Amino acid sequence: MIDLAVKIDNLQLKNPVMTASGTFGYGLEFDDFLDVSQLGGIVVKATTSKHREGNRYPRLAETNMGMLNSVGLQNKGVDYFVKETYPKLTKYNTNVIVNVSDSTIEGYVEVAEKINELERIPGIELNISCPNVKEGGMAFGTSSQMAASVVKAVRKAYKKTLIVKLSPNVTNITEIAKAVEDAGADSVSLINTLLGMAIDAEKRRPVLSTVTGGLSGPAVKPIALRMVYQVSKAVKIPVIGLGGISSATDAIEFILAGATAIQVGTANFIDPAVTIKIINGIADYLQRHQIENITNLIGALEI
Amino acid sequence: MIDLAVKIDNLQLKNPVMTASGTFGYGLEFDDFLDVSQLGGIVVKATTSKHREGNRYPRLAETNMGMLNSVGLQNKGVDYFVKETYPKLTKYNTNVIVNVSDSTIEGYVEVAEKINELERIPGIELNISCPNVKEGGMAFGTSSQMAASVVKAVRKAYKKTLIVKLSPNVTNITEIAKAVEDAGADSVSLINTLLGMAIDAEKRRPVLSTVTGGLSGPAVKPIALRMVYQVSKAVKIPVIGLGGISSATDAIEFILAGATAIQVGTANFIDPAVTIKIINGIADYLQRHQIENITNLIGALEI
Amino acid sequence: MNIPNWICLYGNKLNSVKKVIRDLEVIENKPVGGNNFILLLKSTENLPPMRPGQFCQVKVDKAPEVYLRRPFSIHSVDYKAKTLTLLIKAIGKGTTVLSGITQGERLNIVYPLGNGFSLTMEPNVLLVGGGCGVAPLLFLAQTLKEMGIIPTILVGGKTTEDIPRLEAYRKIAETHVATEDGSLGEKGLVTQHTVFKTRLAEFKRVYTCGPEAMMKAVAQAAEALEIPCEVSLENTMACGIGACLCCVTETKEGHKCVCTDGPVFDSRNLNGWNIDKASACSLPYIKTE
Amino acid sequence: MNIPNWICLYGNKLNSVKKVIRDLEVIENKPVGGNNFILLLKSTENLPPMRPGQFCQVKVDKAPEVYLRRPFSIHSVDYKAKTLTLLIKAIGKGTTVLSGITQGERLNIVYPLGNGFSLTMEPNVLLVGGGCGVAPLLFLAQTLKEMGIIPTILVGGKTTEDIPRLEAYRKIAETHVATEDGSLGEKGLVTQHTVFKTRLAEFKRVYTCGPEAMMKAVAQAAEALEIPCEVSLENTMACGIGACLCCVTETKEGHKCVCTDGPVFDSRNLNGWNIDKASACSLPYIKTE
Ligand SMILES: Cc1cc2nc3c(=O)[nH]c(=O)nc-3n(C[C@H](O)[C@H](O)[C@H](O)COP(=O)(O)OP(=O)(O)OC[C@H]3O[C@@H](n4cnc5c(N)ncnc54)[C@H](O)[C@@H]3O)c2cc1C
Ligand SMILES: Cc1cc2nc3c(=O)[nH]c(=O)nc-3n(C[C@H](O)[C@H](O)[C@H](O)COP(=O)(O)OP(=O)(O)OC[C@H]3O[C@@H](n4cnc5c(N)ncnc54)[C@H](O)[C@@H]3O)c2cc1C
Numbered sequence A, B: 001m002i003d004l005a006v007k008i009d010n011l012q013l014k015n016p017v018m019t020a021s022g023t024f025g026y027g028l029e030f031d032d033f034l035d036v037s038q039l040g041g042i043v044v045k046a047t048t049s050k051h052r053e054g055n056r057y058p059r060l061a062e063t064n065m066g067m068l069n070s071v072g073l074q075n076k077g078v079d080y081f082v083k084e085t086y087p088k089l090t091k092y093n094t095n096v097i098v099n100v101s102d103s104t105i106e107g108y109v110e111v112a113e114k115i116n117e118l119e120r121i122p123g124i125e126l127n128i129s130c131p132n133v134k135e136g137g138m139a140f141g142t143s144s145q146m147a148a149s150v151v152k153a154v155r156k157a158y159k160k161t162l163i164v165k166l167s168p169n170v171t172n173i174t175e176i177a178k179a180v181e182d183a184g185a186d187s188v189s190l191i192n193t194l195l196g197m198a199i200d201a202e203k204r205r206p207v208l209s210t211v212t213g214g215l216s217g218p219a220v221k222p223i224a225l226r227m228v229y230q231v232s233k234a235v236k237i238p239v240i241g242l243g244g245i246s247s248a249t250d251a252i253e254f255i256l257a258g259a260t261a262i263q264v265g266t267a268n269f270i271d272p273a274v275t276i277k278i279i280n281g282i283a284d285y286l287q288r289h290q291i292e293n294i295t296n297l298i299g300a301l302e303i
Numbered sequence C, D: 001m002n003i004p005n006w007i008c009l010y011g012n013k014l015n016s017v018k019k020v021i022r023d024l025e026v027i028e029n030k031p032v033g034g035n036n037f038i039l040l041l042k043s044t045e046n047l048p049p050m051r052p053g054q055f056c057q058v059k060v061d062k063a064p065e066v067y068l069r070r071p072f073s074i075h076s077v078d079y080k081a082k083t084l085t086l087l088i089k090a091i092g093k094g095t096t097v098l099s100g101i102t103q104g105e106r107l108n109i110v111y112p113l114g115n116g117f118s119l120t121m122e123p124n125v126l127l128v129g130g131g132c133g134v135a136p137l138l139f140l141a142q143t144l145k146e147m148g149i150i151p152t153i154l155v156g157g158k159t160t161e162d163i164p165r166l167e168a169y170r171k172i173a174e175t176h177v178a179t180e181d182g183s184l185g186e187k188g189l190v191t192q193h194t195v196f197k198t199r200l201a202e203f204k205r206v207y208t209c210g211p212e213a214m215m216k217a218v219a220q221a222a223e224a225l226e227i228p229c230e231v232s233l234e235n236t237m238a239c240g241i242g243a244c245l246c247c248v249t250e251t252k253e254g255h256k257c258v259c260t261d262g263p264v265f266d267s268r269n270l271n272g273w274n275i276d277k278a279s280a281c282s283l284p285y286i287k288t289e
């Protein structure tokens, strides 16, 4: 029997395949395509202390094997989430993680406190790496000091599993990973999007209303893989790897590089049922390589 | 009449299309495919103070719309270049720029001094951003202080046009661009490759002998474009843009973002004659948009 | 809910139809002039119930430069034959690749997506299409006809080539044409057509799909006469199912997703679509794209 | 220069033939067993002079996952008909896409690349091929025959399917076969074949192409008898023209590019190919891949 279960702090994942925040809605959008409860976990769209309209249209630019987005944390705020959305999510028999964002430390703490009260939410993912908001967001994720201070504050307020999502737009991601580990994170997830830009040469204008946006998709995979490899060697807490994962082979590469679990983001847009294929593909791989337990694959890269 | 000429410091370029170091050999390798003298300039392979064997094979991994390389500055050293290679390059009626690399400041200075003596070499490109060597290389390009110190030292030794090539593997590329501008650079070129990694899931090994390598090709274009846009707003010296450029449209996007000239790298491998197509395509674009002078397009993005 | 008087055609509640991912076989790829072509696609399974105005997300294979799916309206449906058609104009990377797809190839689509037009029991309705914007109107006209309502159709374009499928419309209903160069029907914009200028008040509902400037002009004229007008918006999309929030449009209630809250909106709910704001450009003179 | 006794076949000096980028038309795509297929390509212009052992870089279109060109040896050439063939084994992304290419499509190739085998006036030469490694040996055998030299050919593989094009070889010269499962010819590795074990000393030169382990075993046996052996290496490539330095192999003179200094090397010049270093694995027992 192939055992796909992994553990992230206190979270028991039936398999290492999760979905990435902002790319899977609240799971509900995918009910028609797959049984969400079969996933290791889902990370729902960023939730902030207040309702946010997000950035203006256009928010999307297609790039070579990837896309830029500048959604800008559009969401109805944590109170709406708690009242309206959360009850719909309790039907899922999997780890529903809330991606927590804001522009200020107080905002982050407010959201974390409110989510802490929700029985069926076993953890949060602290988004200190969103490149698409003017204030806060990525700024917290690009300095070890600021990252540590927001994590410390949230750690005090939040009692369950605290995952911190790291920005790839930095010189030294291991430094920041170590800083958030020291500040009390139970796990780190990486990478968020890379800051990029697209121009419409004919119109001589930026494609995005915000000029720059976050790059995701297969194009970023080599960078994500490198960072996951570096970070998982530098920290003791479990690492969740993501960035361009579109197939079981991609997922296995991240696990070999040191990820305990992985998230699938942009690939959900191309194939809404891709996560199930990835889970099955991982099982096939283990079978073929006669590995009984997925945990034997974590960081098993031979250098 | 369409005027494609641009100026980088004292360099007169007949058009803004140059080739990127390490992707065009010494030009000679492409003589069969195009008339190299038609280009705005070529940047030849990195030259170091001593002969270097480079990294072990495998040095190449294909990625989604891109590739990783870990050549590691293989070259025969500056003395060989001066004696054997340089004489062959004097046949070109274009700007032949030497990409100068090393692991120590003294090494950089030594190469710069020797190249300074070569009459037909009007400029050097200081490579402080190579991710594929253990010492020096990228390290110089990831801190403003180190970047400034190597540029200052080379500036003293080198009297002609000094272009500094920046690393994209940094939190804040404008800071470094400003530091090298202050240290005496006449121009900056960006981006060098992004540090990435590829894994062979079946073999459970890194694809590259060096584990990580430099990512280039269309996949990186959105990141390069963003950095060129940011840097050209931050510095007064001319910016040379590169990273994934494969077509005239790509080139125009970089020019709109603020680049005075552009370099074509990995795309030369896919189509050895692509640079000529890009030059013609830029001319067509200007004609179609009734712009007589390419300089009117530089930084002409409407926000 | 933006859509008044919703009539449930197939016994399904709005949004309760299950979306599916399917490989459909290309039975025919027929050029219909002006870079437009029709793909006739066949399913091995029964088609899901679809509403006019809904769309599908098509995966474009064999195209290194195309990463995301491309949205296209359902042009017509034949549930018995298990076929549907798309009417596509080749305007860029993905549509050009699709224009070369051949019989026997398979196309992976996610469908049916979006809300679709609301259907009405009013006997007098006007359908106004511009260029390739006619795509969803054929399905709409057919459906209305099945419901016993014969719509009046008005289509416009720069020139004859921009009016694909005219025979198909004529089979269903009275169809009027306006071309900017006068090569077919009346010369001018749809909003300058006699039917639009003299008979608009007769209609109890207007449905429109085409270039945004055209739809705005149509919507404002309708609004001036207090006729409800439904417009079908286009937007670049990533997911097509309301997950990414990339395809928003500005409405009176804030950002709404074109892929799930639309693509069909009541023009009165859209920001910047109303007469007051746009009064500068008095109606019939707004040029279509 | 690694290549002794170079004989200039077409009146051109080594490396002086101009490389070109061309769109060739696919005249035929013929499966030849075991995932191998032959592409017959036709040029509208005269072919450039090519030497056996040279290769071309093929652009794989319509494959989002394939970015770089793929190198393939020239399998045979017909200058009069302006055609050439490639013998390809579908083993991955690019080769699988190529296996589905159809007549009439065009393939963009850069060629001719690399040094090619050195040609000799010695009458007794042995060609040893393994699996798809036989690709360049057909062109080599044909060329030698034109020069009046009839080579002896020995090909091996795991099973019959791995020995494509046997009839073509047999037409040109005495051809021996070894298969690991004994399904064709002698059972065992090429280095265990009677010809190799008993007649090797007869030959004045050995040319080999195939899995590296096989080539090493062949080269070491040849070296033991002081017979020059030329081996054709494979390596992943980006540019194919000596510009990127990605395709190096370790030689006695340091890193050399397989694409320009090779793909053919004198085995004595390669690091790690010599008897002393590999003495642990005594020759005939080295298993091919
Ligand atoms: C709900 C919906 C229904 C549609 N129905 C149809 C239909 O039935 N028939 C049809 O031909 N087209 C339809 N479209 C438009 C169609 O999706 C686009 O033409 C197509 O995506 C273009 O893809 P491309 O790769 O060819 O263009 P690209 O090469 O990606 O782009 C070419 C140019 O078109 C612009 N563009 C691309 N997509 C859109 C878009 N969605 N909205 C506005 N501008 C765009 C780009 O910015 C660019 O300037 C519909 C769009 C939506 C959102
Ligand atoms: C000079 C030269 C001549 C060649 N001639 C022929 C020929 O005549 N016929 C033929 O069938 N093949 C030939 N090859 C090998 C051929 O280039 C590869 O099989 C092909 O590039 C694989 O492409 P792919 O996209 O199908 O494989 P991928 O999907 O890219 O890779 C599949 C697997 O094969 C490995 N691989 C890919 N390319 C190579 C390579 N070049 N060397 C070693 N391992 C590789 C990869 O690491 C991976 O494990 C030649 C190679 C060279 C360098």
Ligand SMILES: Cc1cc2nc3c(=O)[nH]c(=O)nc-3n(C[C@H](O)[C@H](O)[C@H](O)COP(=O)(O)O)c2cc1C
Residues within 6 Å of the ligand: A020, A021, A022, A023, A045, A046, A069, A071, A073, A099, A127, A130, A165, A191, A192, A193, A215, A216, A217, A218, A220, A242, A243, A244, A245, A263, A264, A265, A266, A267, C244, C245, C246
């Ligand atoms: C449309 C879109 C919206 C996103 N929104 C969020 C978000 O709200 N919070 C967050 O932490 N990451 C967000 N991300 C980043 C993804 O979760 C993920 O980190 C990134 O896309 C890289 O993974 P991928 O290449 O698999 O998509 C978003 C990404 C996309 C494409």
Ligand SMILES: Cc1cc2nc3c(=O)[nH]c(=O)nc-3n(C[C@H](O)[C@H](O)[C@H](O)COP(=O)(O)O)c2cc1C
Residues within 6 Å of the ligand: B020, B021, B022, B023, B045, B046, B069, B071, B073, B099, B127, B130, B165, B191, B192, B193, B215, B216, B217, B218, B220, B242, B243, B244, B245, B263, B264, B265, B266, B267, D244, D245, D246
């Ligand atoms: C094989 C290879 C070798 C390279 N060698 C060098 C080098 O020696 N010096 C240097 O400054 N940049 C080197 N580069 C980086 C390129 O010059 C360029 O900055 C990078 O590839 C991004 O551009 P591109 O996407 O157009 O290739 C190399 C890139 C490649 C792919």
Ligand code: FES
Residues within 6 Å of the ligand: C236, C237, C238, C239, C240, C241, C242, C243, C244, C245, C246, C247, C248, C257, C258, C259, C260
């Ligand atoms: S396209 Fe993703 S929400 Fe509409």
Ligand code: FES
Residues within 6 Å of the ligand: D236, D237, D238, D239, D240, D241, D242, D243, D244, D245, D246, D247, D248, D257, D258, D259, D260
């Ligand atoms: S493939 Fe570029 S040097 Fe050989």
